[in-house]
Amino acid sequence: MGGSGGLDSIRVRILACIAARDYDQAREYLKLAANMAEEEQARFEQIISAAERELVPFLEKALPHIFRPDVGHFAQDTAEARELIQTTVTEANFIGIRAGGSAAYQRILDTGAQVWVYVFDGTIRDAGLNAVPRTAEQLLKSR
């Protein structure tokens, strides 16, 4: 399969396989995507792997809000950034439920930066990276 139409078709098939939890087939389709940029291939591999590990997924519509080159955010939607965010959503990193109903998670990386994540209704709705970590109290304070 070649061209952008072919790639679009592969993207759809990969996502359908992930939804059907057929991860081996999703990887087979990914192998067919020879024209896909390396970065996007890595991102799809991470998406398949994250689904396989049953990590909390992103809400697709929230991605333009989450990944942007603005203060406190990951500038780009990369496999590495997704992995950092999704692996922060664990029981050990849970800090509480905020006033509006979102669940807050945080962890400090070896670099000293803080990954913060807000989960709502089973999906990641907001997340980013604070160069200067905030306290759990600050992350939870809503009003």
Added chain:
Amino acid sequence: MTLMEPEQAYRAMMTFLWGLWDRTKQPGELGLFCDMCSYIPGVGTADPAMWFDWLAWVNKMQTGDLVPRATGRRGSLTAEMMKPLEPEQAYLAMFAFMEEYWEVVGRPAEIGDLLDQMRYTPGTGTADPELWKRWLAAVEKVQESR
């Protein structure tokens, strides 16, 4: 009512929005938005970029120029660069700030419905007249707590 500094106008916005959320207290898109926007003086907003998005819309109301989002340029805005706001100007900045978020996250219905009620026409007021009264009450509350 007197003019508000951008930080004070932001607090009025949050008083207004939490007040709307309190009507139902149902977890949903408005509660999530309020969570993201919640503000701690001296620290910033829960989602750090929301403060700078706010300043971008305040600046737009005052100068006509919108610093585009997702360019990294909004981070250079400061409240000190802005002039104090009239309650009406602050309301329009709030509306535009919310509308931008709504557009970016795929137009969630709950916020879309709220924006429909909040829509403001100079000389006429908000589509739902009750919301303008609530806004003025929020402004007054914040000004009293100065």
